[in-house]
Amino acid sequence: EVQLVESGGGLVQPGGSLRLSCAASGFTFSSYEMNWVRQAPGKGLEWVSYISSSGSTIYYADSVKGRFTISRDNAKNSLYLQMNSLRAEDTAVYYCARCAVNGAFDIWGQGTMVTVSS
Amino acid sequence: DIVMTQSPDSLAVSLGERATINCKSSQSVLYSSNNKNYLAWYQQKPGQPPKLLIYWASTRESGVPDRFSGSGSGTDFTLTISSLQAEDVAVYYCQQYYSTPPFTFGPGTKVDIK
Numbered sequence: 001e002v003q004l005v006e007s008g009g010g011l012v013q014p015g016g017s018l019r020l021s022c023a024a025s026g027f028t029f030s031s032y033e034m035n036w037v038r039q040a041p042g043k044g045l046e047w048v049s050y051i052s053s054s055g056s057t058i059y060y061a062d063s064v065k066g067r068f069t070i071s072r073d074n075a076k077n078s079l080y081l082q083m084n085s086l087r088a089e090d091t092a093v094y095y096c097a098r099c100a101v102n103g104a105f106d107i108w109g110q111g112t113m114v115t116v117s118s
Numbered sequence: 119d120i121v122m123t124q125s126p127d128s129l130a131v132s133l134g135e136r137a138t139i140n141c142k143s144s145q146s147v148l149y150s151s152n153n154k155n156y157l158a159w160y161q162q163k164p165g166q167p168p169k170l171l172i173y174w175a176s177t178r179e180s181g182v183p184d185r186f187s188g189s190g191s192g193t194d195f196t197l198t199i200s201s202l203q204a205e206d207v208a209v210y211y212c213q214q215y216y217s218t219p220p221f222t223f224g225p226g227t228k229v230d231i232k
Contacts, residue, residue: 045162045226100170104215105168105170108168
C-alpha cells in the first residue's frame with residue numbers, strides 16, 4: 001500500500017525548534033518530488049516547501065523562508081522538515097504530500113499537529 | 119505569485135442536485151508547450167487529509183466517481199458534482215501547480231446538504 005506517515009509534531013514554545021519526519025512506503029520514494037503543506041486550525045491549505053527527487057532543488061513559502069529547512073534521505077525513504085524560530089502562526093497540522101508525475105499532489109499523509117504556545 | 123480565488127465560499131445543495139464551484143487564478147496556468155492546465159481539485163472531509171480528485175483541470179484521478187468533473191482553461195475553472203451524494207459533504211480546494219513553486223491553493227468552498 002502506498003503510504004506516507006508523518007511524525008514529530010507536538011507542543012513547542014515560541015522561538016523553539018521541532019523536526020518533522022515523513023516515512024514513505026509502497027512506492028519508489030527516490031523517484032518522486034515531495035512537499036510539505038500545512039493547515040492552521042479551521043483554516044485552508046498552505047503550501048510550505050518542495051524538494052526535488054534528488055534533493056537538489058528546494059523551494060519555500062515566503063512565510064517560512066530562513067526558518068524552515070526541508071530535506072530527504074532516499075536511502076531511508078524519509079522526508080524531513082526542520083522548523084526553527086517557531087511562531088504562534090506556525091501552529092497547524094503539517095502534511096507531507098507526494099507530487100504525481102502530472103504534478104498534482106496525489107498521496108497525502110494523515111498529518112502531524114504542531115502547536116506553538118507558551 | 120499566482121493567487122487563487124474560489125466562489126462561493128459555501129453552498130448547500132439538495133441530494134441528487136448539481137453543485138458547481140468556481141476557481142480563478144490571477145494568471146494563466148495553461149502551459150502552451152503541452153496545452154495542459156496545471157490546475158487540480160481536492161476534497162477534504164473533516165479530520166482527514168485532502169484527496170486528489172482532478173488534475174490537469176479535467177482529468178479524474180483513478181477511483182474518483184464520474185459525478186465529479188472539472189472544466190475550464192487559462193484562468194477560469196469549474197468543479198461540478200453532477201448529482202450530490204451525502205458522502206460528498208466536504209471542503210473543496212483548487213490548486214495551481216504551474217511552473218515553479220509556490221503551489222498555491224484556493225481558500226476552499228464548503229459543500230453541505232440542503
